[in-house]
């Protein structure tokens with residue numbers, strides 16, 4: 715009878731040991747929940763270098779001013795990521811696309827796009843036709859400084 719008890723005891727130890735061993739192989743230090751958490755945080759938190767680039771604007775005040783103006787006036791039609799089209803084209807690199815003309819032309823476009831189309835300005839005509847003659851809202855109240863701030867914000871957001 716004693717031998718039987720001993721055998722059962724040993725069997726229990728072996729099974730228990732095996733289970734514990736297996737568990738240890740699969741998850742040596744962490745539970746699966748913890749592992750998932752660690753993978754997730756590693757993905758979502760950009761490194762210190764990325765954090766620095768995001769924070770560094772060469773002119774934070776101008777950037778904020780441009781951002782606020784863009785949000786209220788332009789973001790309904792122009793994607794705020796500056797890279798994808800929306801109701802209107804993505805604005806990344808827009809200053810460069812108007813480089814062949816004096817900068818006042820681009821300012822004039824933003825204040826009243828249709829006036830430039832009617833004057834048959836080459837860039838205005840081209841972009842207007844490309845966008846199936848959609849009409850961009852005029853913004854006659856935007857000052858030169860406002861437009862400079864918006865274009866600055868577009869540039870900083872695009873890079």
Ligand code: HEC
Nearest residue numbers: 787788791801802803808824841842845847848849850851
């Ligand atoms: C109602 C929608 C709408 C709003 C609001 C709007 N746009 Fe546009 N925008 C367009 C469309 C559509 C085009 C394409 C040309 C066209 O069809 O007039 C365009 C074109 C442009 C272009 C020319 C792009 C190029 O590649 O030459 C610039 C610059 C521009 N928009 C700037 C702005 C800015 C800055 C604001 C805010 C102050 C603004 N837009 C607000 C619809 C809009």
